[in-house]
Amino acid sequence: MTLTQYHNSLSLVALGELLNQHPQEKIENLLATFQCTKNPDLEEFLTTPNKAIQSEQRAITRTYLYLEVQNSTLVVVAYFTIAIRILYSEGLSKSLVKKLDGVDKNREAMPSYLIAQLGKSNTCKYKIGLNILDDAINKIRQSHQIVGGRFIILDAVNVPKVIEFYQTEPNAFVLLDKDTQKPNARMYYPLT
Ligand SMILES: CC(C)(COP(=O)(O)OP(=O)(O)OC[C@H]1O[C@@H](n2cnc3c(N)ncnc32)[C@H](O)[C@@H]1OP(=O)(O)O)[C@@H](O)C(=O)NCCC(=O)NCCS
Incomplete structure (x- = not known):
């Protein structure tokens, strides 16, 4: 099976819809199938x-959630979580603030979309990361078309392979803080 075929074979479902349709305990059991040793925060x-x-x-x-039947059991093989978030401009250059805000280089707080979580489970053997990222951006674009908004932000795990993953074209995120040594590196993606 090719990567695209595998990605298309997964069911992409909204957690909110599942919660509307099934008892919460059943959904908790489904979510408990997700395991990610590379990133315990994502699993937690x-x-x-x-x-x-x-x-x-x-x-x-x-x-x-991306769902798949494995050994006759429905499991979560990947997921992403999105939200809206204020980005505070403290520590950012004036030129970057002007670019992000679109109007004012002195803006102190700017509305943005957030990719809060994104990743796949230990059991996922396909390299579907960029497909997941693409789906998350497209989901945000639906909201962007209706209400606007200028950019997406995320806090990437600050290891070279994860930063490179988010910098991969065609949906390349850009580091907000250069040379940060913090465990997480802030990145943005322009929607305009
Ligand atoms: C990041 C991710 C979505 C990329 O998926 P992908 O494009 O299918 O590619 P891979 O899973 O093969 O990851 C690419 C490389 O990054 C490494 N990597 C991924 N997440 C990592 C992490 N949290 N810490 C350290 N290395 C990580 C992988 O080990 C792999 O290295 P390799 O090329 O030497 O095998 C996926 O690896 C993932 O879900 N990682 C765990 C969750 C995570 O950290 N998400 C990012 C939160 S900001």
């Missing part, structure tokens, strides 16, 4: 009931 957000589910129910985030 989905598998801890008071995180992804509560955040969905309070309309703070929207989570989308």
